[in-house]
Amino acid sequence: MPREATPELTFDELVQAVLDSPPPAPKISEVGRVAEVGDGIAIVTGLVRALSDEVLEFASGGRGIVFDLEPGRLGVVLLGPSEQISMGEDVRRTGRVVGVPVGTALLGRIVDALGRPRDDKPPVDTVNLHPIEVEAPDILHRSAVTRPLATGLKAVDAAVPVGLGQRELIIGDRQTGKTSIAVDTILNQKDTGVICLYCSIGQRGDAVAKVIGAIQDGAMMDRTVIIVAGDEDAPGLAYVAPYAAMTMAENFAANGQDVLVVMDDLTHHAHAYRELSLLLRRPPGREAFPGDIFYVHARLLERAGQFSPSVGGGSITVLPVVQTQAENLSAFIPTNLISITDGQIYLSPRLVRKNQFPAVDLGVSVSRVGGKAQARAFRDVSGNLRVTLSQFEELEEFARFGTRLDDATRARLTRGEAVRAALRQPERDPMTAAEQLTVLLAAMEGLMDGMDETRATAAMAAIRAAVRADDAGLAVRIADNERLTDADRTRIVATARGAIAAQVGLDGTDP
Structure with missing residues (x-):
């Protein structure tokens, strides 16, 4: 049977139908004001219900994270240049925390700390956004580290073995080959199926370009994600970059895959956090670092490990890099990271002067997993x-x-x-x-x-x-x-x- 034609409404009937329809639900929007702007931070007033780590949107288009909650004011870390923020402009709550895209669409891409493309390609094709701050898996969801992660380096695989799920610190003075060891480890995963993430924090653009070129030449780009927070970027991006990399890695590990994360380097990360804390007038402690700097790195690195089958059965291996000055292993940040990680690969400038590369000092280097993750041979x-x-x-x-x-x-x-x-x-x-x-x-x-x-x-x-x-x-x-x-x-x-x-x-x- 032919469908009956729907009678068209006259103008008066259409107006009456609109008037009779229920009104839309009210939408509450909290608006604050920018009271102060500094290098990488802003002080916001008027948002009394804002939560810690919540993302705020500025009228000029910028975004920031609520860092300090004080009576009548908020300390906000900017996730972009502070030049575009002006005093007195409107600030709105978003009701969400910082999230980054996750999934296989990231493989082969170069992105910033928020997952935005840095490789002149379209945005990452995924709708999955995961928060960068999550609790580390509890001990019941972890398994022992027993499988080796081959680095392809004799000095490491033979004497300082690294296992899948281990946190092995790479430490040494500048120009001793720390990044080179990390990149060689990534290249050695060509035939292992391990997914790699290289997180650059505060590095020069030419240094990052060399790393990208080496990974591309080694045919590992298709299984690598590169996260870049350069020295020209806002310190807020340098602060969130390693957390974003860990969130991306957790998604792969939840699907049963083995992941290697290189954080190059956490010295710059600590300096960015110290800069933000001092600008927000947090009380300084040893070497002017805030009192929670240990917790900043501990809650990050504790998210790595070998996970049990109940949570996917994957693993996250982390190679954090930290720089020392004049071989001073007892400095604040190096000692913190040595106590958090499962061992360290120490690169000695004395061996560099003897033309010994990689300059691994086996007397100081150690793996606390030991032979459990090493082949018996x-x-x-x-x-x-x-x-x-x-x-x-x-x-x-x-x-x-x-x-x-x-x-x-x-x-x-x-x-x-x-x-x-x-x-x-x-x-x-x-x-x-x-x-x-x-x-x-x-x-x-x-x-x-x-x-x-x-x-x-x-x-x-x-x-x-x-x-x-x-x-x-x-x-x-x-x-x-x-x-x-x-x-x-x-x-x-x-x-x-x-x-x-x-x-x-x-x-x-x-x-």
């Missing part, structure tokens, strides 16, 4: 490695005085120099576990004794090529967490001996 080697190096460094200091040395002491010095040379590794050149193990065993068995730097480098390249050609099932046994038998050691040493003999000769001369 590496565990069998790492103990002798630390002992050999510690004895060598002690004898090296003693030998500086020109004392006459006996043959046994001279042999220990030669072996120590060879082992330290074996730990050298160029940037952007991660090594497989089998290659690392073979090189280290070759050095500790004396196959590289007496070689200069050029010949040692050639010998390590020959060993790696031989392992790539045929590792005799070593990689599989390492992956299966099997111990090395005496026959395995003999076969590994024989492989290394043959590679070195073919390349540089066992006596250090060309074959």
